[in-house]
Amino acid sequence: MKKIAFLLFFLLVCSSFMFCQVQKNSLEVINTYPPQSYGNSYDYLSPEESWRIHKAAYIKQLKSKGLTDEEFKESMITYEKDKQEFIERVKEQHRLAAIQREKDAKQRAKDAIQREKDAIQREKHAIQREKDAIQREKDAAQRAKDAIKREMAEAQRKKSQEWRNNAENILIENVSLSNRNNIKSIPFEVTYKTTLRIGIRAHISSGTTLIEIYNPEGTKEGELSLEHKSKSTSSADSEFLKKTSGALDKTISGAEVGEWQIKITSKKSEGTVAMSVAQYVKSTMDE
Incomplete structure (x- = not known):
């Protein structure tokens, strides 16, 4: 009975150790696999060039982990299976990047047109401000003239009133x-x-x-x-015109x-x- 119990305990420990080892190897593969998004670092390269560069980096990463030949071979087999997916992702990135560049170019063109419009508008506003300033000067001068006229009219009115009174x-x-x-x-x-x-x-x-x-x-x-001086006039003309x-x-x-x-x-x-x-x-x- 004791032997059976010891044997069961030994098998349980071994299975636990193997399970942890598999999990560790799986985590290592996942961790050493390239990220799903590659950013813009491959935009200037062809998909094949991107693949070769990434593969060399991945091999270097695997070697740095000290894997066995069998583990290394298995990881590379798994990695090679994702080559087409990688290339398609890079192509899609290139396509999206091209679309974004086109959008950016169009936006820059729009921004340039808007800046030109804004510059024209600012110039118009500057001209209008200058016109307004000139008009304000004219209005001020006219108000001064009107004030002088009012003063003269008031002085004349007072003189006329004084004359009428005296x-x-x-x-x-x-x-x-x-x-x-x-x-x-x-x-x-x-x-x-x-x-x-x-x-x-x-x-x-x-x-x-x-x-x-x-x-x-x-x-x-x-x-x-x-x-x-006598003038020929019709009967309809008034006496005043004669x-x-x-x-x-x-x-x-x-x-x-x-x-x-x-x-x-x-x-x-x-x-x-x-x-x-x-x-x-x-x-x-x-x-």
């Missing part, structure tokens, strides 16, 4: 002109040195008319000359004291002349 009319008269030669003088008196504003409006339908302004010393201060009109507005600062005259000289002229003269009234403080 002016009095010293002459308002309408003169009718008959169709014959005539000279008429309309005098008005300035009692103190002041500013005068003289307004004259004239309309004639024939002849010529000369309107002159004279100061007390007999010096002419301004004139308005009208000459009517007339010759003119206007004279004169501001005289520091007008001399004395008698002023507005002289109207008409030759075969028919029409009307309206005139007004206003003077700036001194305040009590000015006096």
Whole structure:
């Protein structure tokens, strides 16, 4: 009974040792077998060249493990069986690498086109910024001009308002002109040195008319000359179009004291002349 038990124990130990040895050899074969992915190191070689290089490396790896001739031979037989699979994998890698290179080339071309577009866009933006800067300068200059105009208009408005508040009319008269030669003088008196504003409006339908302004010393201060030239007009034309009109507005600062005259000289002229003269009234403080 003891012998049988010892024999069973001996067989169990031997079988365990053999099983571990087989497992060890299998692991060694698996560990020394080339990896499933070879990367890009073989892309520049043909599949056969890749196989030869890898086979030489594999043989060197097996020899470094100190295998027996039988183990070495078995490993090489197993390795040779995977040659076609290896070559097919390398070919597939080459195919995928070629596709990737083509994609990369297309992407580089797209990137180059995009960079060119971006450069053009940047140039356009730079030009637009320059235009905007010029426009801003123009706008600023225009705003400055507008501000000056507003200041001038405001100053003129204040002057006009001051004039309206401190002016009095010293002459308002309408003169009718008959169709014959005539000279008429309309005098008005300035009692103190002041500013005068003289307004004259004239309309004639024939002849010529000369309107002159004279100061007390007999010096002419301004004139308005009208000459009517007959034009063929239809009945649909208004009466206004059949007339010759003119206007004279004169501001005289520091007008001399004395008698002023507005002289109207008409030759075969028919029409009307309206005139007004206003003077700036001194305040009590000015006096």
